[in-house]
Amino acid sequence: GAVVSQHPSWVICKSGTSVKIECRSLDFQATTMFWYRQFPKQSLMLMATSNEGSKATYEQGVEKDKFLINHASLTLSTLTVTSAHPEDSSFYICSAFRPGSTEAFFGQGTRLTVV
Amino acid sequence: QKEVEQDPGPLSVPEGAIVSLNCTYSNSAFQYFMWYRQYSRKGPELLMYTYSSGNKEDGRFTAQVDKSSKYISLFIRDSQPSDSATYLCAMSGTGTASKLTFGTGTRLQVTL
Numbered sequence: 499g500a501v502v503s504q505h506p507s508w509v510i511c512k513s514g515t516s517v518k519i520e521c522r523s524l525d526f527q528a529t530t531m532f533w534y535r536q537f538p539k540q541s542l543m544l545m546a547t548s549n550e551g552s553k554a555t556y557e558q559g560v561e562k563d564k565f566l567i568n569h570a571s572l573t574l575s576t577l578t579v580t581s582a583h584p585e586d587s588s589f590y591i592c593s594a595f596r597p598g599s600t601e602a603f604f605g606q607g608t609r610l611t612v613v
Numbered sequence: 614q615k616e617v618e619q620d621p622g623p624l625s626v627p628e629g630a631i632v633s634l635n636c637t638y639s640n641s642a643f644q645y646f647m648w649y650r651q652y653s654r655k656g657p658e659l660l661m662y663t664y665s666s667g668n669k670e671d672g673r674f675t676a677q678v679d680k681s682s683k684y685i686s687l688f689i690r691d692s693q694p695s696d697s698a699t700y701l702c703a704m705s706g707t708g709t710a711s712k713l714t715f716g717t718g719t720r721l722q723v724t725l
Contacts, residue, residue: 502656532712539621542657542701542715591656595711602713604649604656 501525502594504605511582511612519577519608521592527572528594532602533565536589545590548575582612616640619702619716628725632689636702636716639683643704643714646678648687651699651718660700661687692723 501524511517521531531548546556546567554567566578575594579586591607619636626632634648645664649657663669666680675688685704689696701718705711 504656507654534715539717541615541617541619541717542703542713544712544714547712593656600662600708601647601659604658606654606656 502528502592502603502605504592504608506608507606508609509611511610513583513612514581516578516580517582517610519579519590519592519610521575521577521594521605523573523594523596523603526594526596528575528596529572530595531569531575532593532595533567533575533577534591534593536591536607542591545577579610582610584612586610587612614639616714617702617704617716620719621717623720623722625722625724626692628692628694628723630692630723632687632692632696632721632723634687634689634700634702634719634721636685636704637683638685638704638714640704640706640714641680641683642706645705645708646676646685647703647705647713648674648676649701649703649715651701653698657701692721694723694725697721697723 503522505520533545534542536542545560546554548554548569556562569575593602593604595602617638647662648660651657661676669676673690677686699718702716703713
């Protein structure tokens with residue numbers, strides 16, 4: 499199957515700082531990537547849809563100024579959590595859609611802990 | 614009410630058992646129904662998907678969709694310790710790679 503790599507796998511940051519998470523499609527070009535968030539004992543929830551070369555589409559309730567998404571190339575999308583707070587601590591995971599495929603491929607996720 | 618309900622488990626079964634995993638949903642617009650398997654510290658990987666109602670079989674795995682009851686199931690026959698993972702159901706109205714609505718996942722443990 500296609501490979502999507504997410505980096506870092508885990509990160510601890512201080513409250514008020516910003517953290518950048520990268521999502522790369524290693525063996526295909528992804529015009530569309532998705533960012534999900536999962537709190538403990540809850541479902542993966544879609545945060546935003548990232549389209550190469552255009553602005554991301556955010557789901558209702560997700561602050562676009564806090565969660566900055568950049569999809570500058572066909573193989574890389576980044577999610578920056580700005581001015582992180584402890585309540586932003588969560589599991590963030592991306593997926594990428596490979597044209598011609600019937601599925602989206604997921605990265606391994608990033609565990610963010612804000613202290 | 615959540616759009617997709619899934620018992621989080623954990624579910625523990627002996628090797629060789631038949632496992633039944635289920636999800637219920639409330640959004641009648643869902644047309645695509647997927648099951649993902651997620652091992653610890655890994656991203657979800659697609660196991661099977663079904664469009665609309667019906668059954669689909671792939672080796673030891675069978676997916677069933679009953680749209681009239683808004684109920685989907687995944688059956689695993691002859692379960693193996695390597696099947697131990699979290700199983701997530703996911704649904705979409707527009708395709709298997711578009712916006713997905715997930716269940717919480719059921720943690721399965723297959724014991725020797």
